[in-house]
Amino acid sequence: MLSRVAASFYWLSRYIERSDGILRMLKINYASSQDAVREFTWEPVIRIYSGADTELMKQLNNDSRAVLGYMVNGKNNPNSISNMITLARENARSVQEHITRDLWQCLNEYYHCVKDPSLDERLQKDDPISVLDILIKQIMLYYGTAEVSMERGQGRSFMNIGKFLERSIQAIDILDIKFGSVNTNPDLLTDITYWKHLLQSIGGYELYLKTYRDGIEAQNVMELIILNTDFPRSVIYSVNNISRYYERLKKESNLGNYRDIAFQIGKLQSYIQYSSAQSIRQVGLHQFLTQIKQDLYAIGTSLNEHYFANS
Template sequence: MLSRTASDLYWMSRYLERAENMARMLDVSYSLSMMPQDGRDGLDEIAMPLLITGTLEDYLGRHGQMHAERMLDFFALAADNPVSIYSCLGAARASAHAVRGRITADMWENINASWLEIRGIAQQGLNRYGMSRFCEWLKERSHLFRGATYGTIMRNDAFRFIRLGTFIERADNTLRLLDARYEMMSIKALDSVDDESAWSYYQWSALLRALSSFEAYTEVYRDAPAARPVAELLLLRADVPRSLRACTDEINRILSVLPGINGRPAQRRVAEMDARLRYTGIDEILEAGLHEWLNAFIASIRELGAAIHTSYLEVV
């Protein structure tokens, strides 16, 4: 497969996964902002997606002050924000168009329809369409694309690069969401907020729901959600689809079957990451400091992405 084709398939998948992940992030922040905020107005929660994606300074440079409606629109539908959900879907559609002959009709129709629909939503306005409805719509479109992909495309290198992009993006998102929520909980702990309080329960529950892992948590653990079991579930459980361990397992499996010897640096890196997760316990992670451990692994995911780019996606 040509590097340019592999790159378009890979980034098509990454942008679609990124759009879904941002919708999940936005949904949980918006829902939590509706809760009592101890005298605050919920702007901290709505600003969380901007902090996680590193776009808060860009927002402030354009709008000058924190405003809930503008922040939501900037993150979701702003065409001039390169990391907005709108921009991600546009980039995914452009990549899909470039490899129209390598994906199935069902896949293309799903992406194209999603792009046309979000343009209509942008014209209508998020306030009129509804934030929760928008996030559910985007998750549904993402599910439909994955179903169309899994059910219609041949199990060849095109399929593998699509899946590779999905799991690289998903691993990064899980780490960032967990880190952001843990940092907020740590700040609250300094204000003497009990970890077993109702506020804590809703924070951890919202994170689990954002990662479609709440039902898995209730099946594995009996206690209310807290830092240790939530981190263990989202980092080390291979049977939880959006966990870090599940993502690295899939990436390792995909890279191991891609042809050629150029991919050895990426294969070696992900094998080391997978072994690290396989033989690490949650107590070791917490002892090292969860925030520090998560940030180190985010850097490892970034380095793995760079190795994949060098090995497979650079045009030679």
Template sequence: MLSRVAANLYWLSRYVERSDGILRMLKIYYASSQDSISEFSWKPIIKIYTGLEKQYVQQMEYNSREVLLYLIAGKENANSVTNIITLARENARSVQDHITKDLWQCLNEYYHLVKDPRLIAAFRKDDPISALDILIKQVMLYYGTAEVTMERGEGRSFMNIGKYLERSIQSIDILDSKFGTIDHNPDLLTDTTYWKHLLLSIGGHELYLKTYRQGFEAENVLEMVVLNSDFPRSVVYSVGHINRYFERLKNNNTISDVKELSFLIGRLYSRIKYSTIETIQEEGLHNYLYSIKKDLYSIGNSVNGQYFAYS
């Protein structure tokens, strides 16, 4: 497979996964803002998904509608859903021979939907939850279409490596942001609503209730999001799948010099797999998450250098 094709498939998948994470976070945070008695701050979400300077964050952090519009349709925001899906569509357009017609049509529908003026109007004055649900369902349709129509070859391996790399980084960012907020407000440590919203934002609420019977506790939330191999958005699950699809690439490609990348992925997966809550706490949660995220970026850079060197 040409490096250009591999790179487009990889980034197509990363962009779609990023948009899914943004939409889910916005839905739960907006619902939380409506339930909040005191003034609700969007600062953690703005910090994760934008590069805005502090003064601009302060201007919009209490304005739910403004934040929604900026993260969904903000032209000047490189990480807005509209800009991300535009990039995903451009990547898909250039590799139409390597994806199925159904997948292309699904992504094209997503692109036109997110640019629909009627949908944008809903974020301005109607019910944003309904509009977000429409977009989230479109992402789910995309993933279902990819699963049942894509050939199980190199292209799908690159797509899944991109997907799970993006997903693991997002889970770490969200977890770090939530636990970081506790440092400034220790009362949140025992706030069940706080942890419930975190789990809802990454689709882990139902599994948590089935797994942990003693209610919402910070340590259990941490264990689930980082170490639970049955949770599709946990860090260990995502990194395990990066390892799985990289092994497939190793078996199918003719490049012999992949030792460094293989070592980086294997070392990271083993480190997370054999971590415990106790060892994470000994190291310090922020330091642990920062280290994992740094390794994920190193893997991303190594994938780029090994397979997409043309760029």
């Protein structure tokens, strides 16, 4: 497969996965902002997806509608849904002969839904949750179509590597930011609503209730998001799938490069698999998450050097 084609598959999937994570986070946090008893802040969401920009936070002024407008349609925001679906569509267009017509139509429909001139007005004047739900369903339709229609070849492997790499990085960022807030506000450690909203924003609330019977506790939330192999948005589940789909790229012609990256993935996989909630606490959660994130970025860099260098 041409490096240009492989890179387009990879980045198409990363942009779609990132937009999915942002939409789910916006939906739960908007609901939280309406229900919050204590003072609510959008700062964690902005820090995860736009960095710690003090000027931006001052400009948005913790206004829920302003944050939604910036995160969904902000032209100057590289991680706005509008900008990411545009980039995803451009990547899909460059490999249009390698994807199914149904998948292209799904992506096109999502693009036109986001680019609808009335979308911003509906976000500002109507119920934003119903608008966000429409966009989330477009992504679910896209993923379902990709699953049932895409050929099980190299293109799909690159798509899934991109998806799970992006998903694991998002899970780490969310967990790191949320637990980091506990350092400045220790009361959050026992705030059930705080952890419930975190679980809902990452789609893990129902599984948590089935897995842990003693109520919502911060340590169990950490364990679910990092170590639970049955949770499709956990770090270990994502890394296991990166390994699974990377194995399918093995060929005699690229054994040297393959082994280097396979070693990186396997080392990270073992590091997480042989960790426990107790060992993570001993190392320190922030340090543990930082190490995993650095390893994920290193895997991404290696993929770029060995597979996408000429793209």
